[in-house]
Amino acid sequence: MTAYDYPFNSFIGLELADGYADARERPGLTRVKPPLGEPAWLVTRYEEAKQVLADRRFSRAEAHRRDAPRALSRVPGGIVTMDPPELTRIRGLAVKTFTPQRVERLRPHVRRLAHELIDLMVDVGAPADLVRDFSLPIPIAVICELLGVPACEHERFRLWNDALLATDLPPAEARRNLDELAGYFTRLIVRRREEPAEDLISALVEACDADDELSEKDLILLCVALLVAGYEATASQIPNFLHVLFRNPEQLARLRADPELIPNAVEELLRFVPLASSAMFAHYPSEDVEVGGTVVRQGEPVLVSIGAANRDAARFAGPEELDLDRNAQGHLAFGYGIHHCVGAPLGRIELQEALHALLTRLPGLRQAGKIEWKTATFFRGPLTMPVTW
Secondary structure, X not given: OOOEEOOOOOOOOOOOOXXXXXXXHOOOOEXXXXXXXXXXXXXXXXXXXXXXXXXXXXXXXXXXXXXXXXXXXXXXXXXXXXXXXXXXXXXXXXXXXXXXXXXXXXXXXXXXXXXXXXXXXXXXXXXXXXXXXXHOHHHHHHHHHHHXXXXXXXXXXXXXXXXXXXXXXXXXXXXXXXXXXXXXXXXXXXXXXXXXXXXXXXXHHHHHHOOOOOOHHXXXXXXXXXXXXXXXXXXXHHHHHHHHHHOOHHHHHHHHHOHHHHHHHHHHXXXXXXXXXXXXXXXXXXXXXXXXXXXXXOOOOEEEOHHHHOOOOOOOOOOOOOOOOOOOOOOOOOOOHHHOXXXXXXXXXXXXXXXXXXXXXXXXXXXXXXXXXXOOOOEOOEEEOEEEO
């Protein structure tokens, strides 16, 4: 059987490589050979992606014991590579405390921050770098506000986060950064036990202390996951969304004329933009499982392409077109099943408010130079994006 070289996507731009469409058209799953690790089966269709992501017979944790297929030297760790019951225990802590009501209370803070950043851009004058001046500061400030981290510590958190996601750091340096971050959270937890505040950390500490099955290590793992998930994806998607809208001027004009469309537009943009540079996580079945007409044998890794599944015509009509009127609910941008992102409500608020502020405050916003793209990262997106208005 032919094993196709993988990944298919380039880091330059946001196109979904033709290899994914070819794979969707083939019967069964596609065999791929990443540059690192063992060969794998690749899932590219929507229903099959949901099946693998939801089926408890597939393990992500097994990848730690195997030469897992991967495109980059490191893959994210923490709760995103856990299995039940450990994952269930920690997610339960998040669900109890990271409530929609708590997240919604952050909306005014996100809105105020977005407008303050635009004020600074206008004061300095065009051109500005949308990444440095807008999309990076928002998520790190918001997640630190949520966790109760003082403003003076935001830059340290940004550097720690960048180190956790860097693929070119020596293992010892990556470990040192993770240990420093865990140590900070440990000290913050101690302070909140002594002096509770109106922040998520205090609520998490209270819930953790009330549950004998939860440990402080569980709490720290969850805090690290919230930081990483709450920063990098949103920081990448804000300029990604603008890049796509600039290339679809009719859709951009509709949003400018009717900002009430922005919540629906965010869902369609989440569906449309293939954020990941490649399928990141290997899923290992504990027994033979049939997926899309292919029998995956016990221990054979399966990769799931979210970007390809979100372009499956069997689920979304005309999937290659950006359609802001589309009902894109059910897209898999935030994952599915036991690994669905617990921070999805916060991500939606940040993306909605960022787009609203940019399109209403800067109606002439447009690209003002060549984009420099990130390379060799988990999430695709601009490293720099010059804009004017």
